[in-house]
Amino acid sequence: MGGSSRARVRVKGSLRVGTHWKDLALSVARAARVTPCDLVASLEQRIGEQRIEVARMFKDASCDHMQVMEFIDTIQRLGIAYHFEKEISEALCKIHKTNFCDNIHDLHSVSLYFRLLRQQRYHVSSDVFLKFLDEEGEFEASLSTNEQAMMSLYEAAHLLMPDEEVLEKAINFTKLHLRSRKLELPLIKRVDRPKTKSYLATYERDENCNGLLLDFAKMDFIYLQAIHQAEAQQVSIMIKAPFGGTYFHRSSGYDRLNRTIIKLKNVAKGYLQEAIWANESYVPKLEEHLNVSLITAGYSFLTCASYIGMKELEQKRDHVASTVQCYVVEHGCSEEEACKELTKMVENAWRVINKEIIMETDIIPASLIWPAFNLARFNAFVYEGDDIYTNADKIMKDNINAVLVESV
Template sequence: MFDAGGEATRSEADMVTLVDTLQRLGIDNHFRQEVDAALKRINSCESLDDGLQIVALRFRLLRQHGVWVPDVFDRFRDERTGSFIESLASDPRGFLSLYNAAHMATPGEQALDEAISFSRRHLASMKGRLPSPLEEQVSRALDIPLARLPKRLETMHYVVEYGKEEGHDAVLLELARLDFDLLRFLHLRELKDLSLWWKDLCGNVKLNYARDRLVENYFWTCVVFHEEEYSRARMLFAKTFGLLSLMDDTYDVYATLEECHILNDAIQRWDETTASILPEYMKMFYINLFKLSSKYYLDEAKWCGEKYAPSFKEHMEVSVMSSGFPTLAVVLLMGAGDMATREAFQWEIGVPDVVTASGEVARFLNDIASYKKGKNKKDVASSVECYAKEHAWHVRGGGGDRDRGDGGARVEDD
């Protein structure tokens, strides 16, 4: 593994593979300094002798960690046609690595679009003829590419699959199993505490119309921060998400338009003097936490009550904020330890591009799922319906280019 002085003698291919293994096993947080050092070395040198699997893996890891890497796949393309060489069809691991790497594309990278289509076509044709665990990994990637799959879900699968791989490290595997079980115990204890809090809250507030989304909210929290040291962040996130969900259901499902106006007026009159004990950089967040959310929920309620059909642009200006993500992104910082500096709060409260892009992805995925499932009677027109009306568009898949916008903003903001 990362033995003393071993990094200098280890090949780049071995380093790339090791970092990927640690990430997929969910134990890279125990080796942060070593992983950072390995990534710096990986970024500083590139072997021209590496095959498609390692080249694509290097590309994906660096982009995932905020390092901009240009398209490095020209060597695998035909010089005359510009298409990928068909002889690569004999390398299923290389195809899988390319497919996952190409999903780190940013808008406009057409060559990587072609890489996705090319590798997906060949991987689909190989299904049913691959050895285990490669067969399961290909099926999983074709469903959700690795770059978009929640890390904790990949770990759940890979802890089982890694032991079947030739040359696996038994020590790493044992560490991953112990770490997974310990974290699962912690997550269950947190969920128990949150369930008791939610039961007590709902018993006092008596909002019987509200959805019970606590487990869903907590799952989303674990997708963002699953490590032990972020326990406080998870609890803050899940509770705030629960309160925002109650407010959303009140405006969206139960209250009349007149009652929505009364509720919003009451929230806007919230006593701001109670924020006096907070540092200056946190006052704005505290004051606006529910005031801004209430304003955006009211805008949507007015659209519904007045039968108003907003433009797609107008819809996104409101619904990205009502998705809750810009607010929840700040909440996560409150439990993020030393990284939550004053500068970090000020940056995130300003809703930078990466937060806006993430909010758009959350909104699109939510609205696509709702569109397929069907609307409630009081639901306002979704972003999907507004876009479809303006562009004669049909729903086919997930966040698409906006997923990439999130990735591009992440690299740029870093």
């Protein structure tokens, strides 16, 4: 089966996939409370005033590296780190210049240090975790009793690059011992605004909650929610560009337009090729399929992960063979085996992305890398496990309501 150069499989079915997106967008726009302009202006002023007070907290904690890192972690989770990019950059640069991990044998502290600095694009060696391995090269079993440390290690390990064996072991170790918990996507893969809304409630229940930080974060969430509500109303009027807010800059408009025309031509050629394959009932090899679907999907990371989540739905549609089907036909394996192998490809892609973020600081600026990375985050959010984009009436709807409609 795998040796055929022109494998043919009739992908049958007359299923028309209806989505809830139009109704959902309209209902959210109707339900969203449009915050009056004077209230938005008032919020903006109060945020500016409180920002000064929060910035002062950086100076108060500057002598204690661990306290600074805990503080940075908190404001990142609360979604207000964008107000303090300069302070965060200076603080982590200072910490990076020290030998922080040399005399630290606390797993939580080392994991937090590793994650924050890698997120800041510092090339911190994964060797900092070798001190936690036993004589057999595995993580010491006694570490599993400290849940905070285990969660910190779980989050840190997902910033691994290719061939970092100790971090591979860390992921397996934490998943094994945290299996009683319903582990969410790691922080590095989660979409910002739903993540922020969820953490606001968690932080408010924390006995160590800082009232000033909480008030500032809530105010900022309401302010951004008001802006997003106004945008949601505009989208409901012309609901044609779901990724329009991924990145926008006023300059270089003509250049963007010309490049967009070129890219759209490539997409059109890709659609034509897929139509030919569908008409001929041709199942391409995986590499051949990806060369086309990476273009027609709009961005590369979408393809493998999305078809894993959509596999059952895709196979009911009268459409070109999906990634899963291409792999099954080419390798003569089951769908389950195909999904496992494709999942490995997705995980390897995350490792490559992490490497590009960390290793290409002189070539790719942060202003370019993070919007692209957010597309990968969105894809993980939508397709990790199930296709909540097509079936938007539950999980996706709840998340949109949490971000756009419900107050904090």
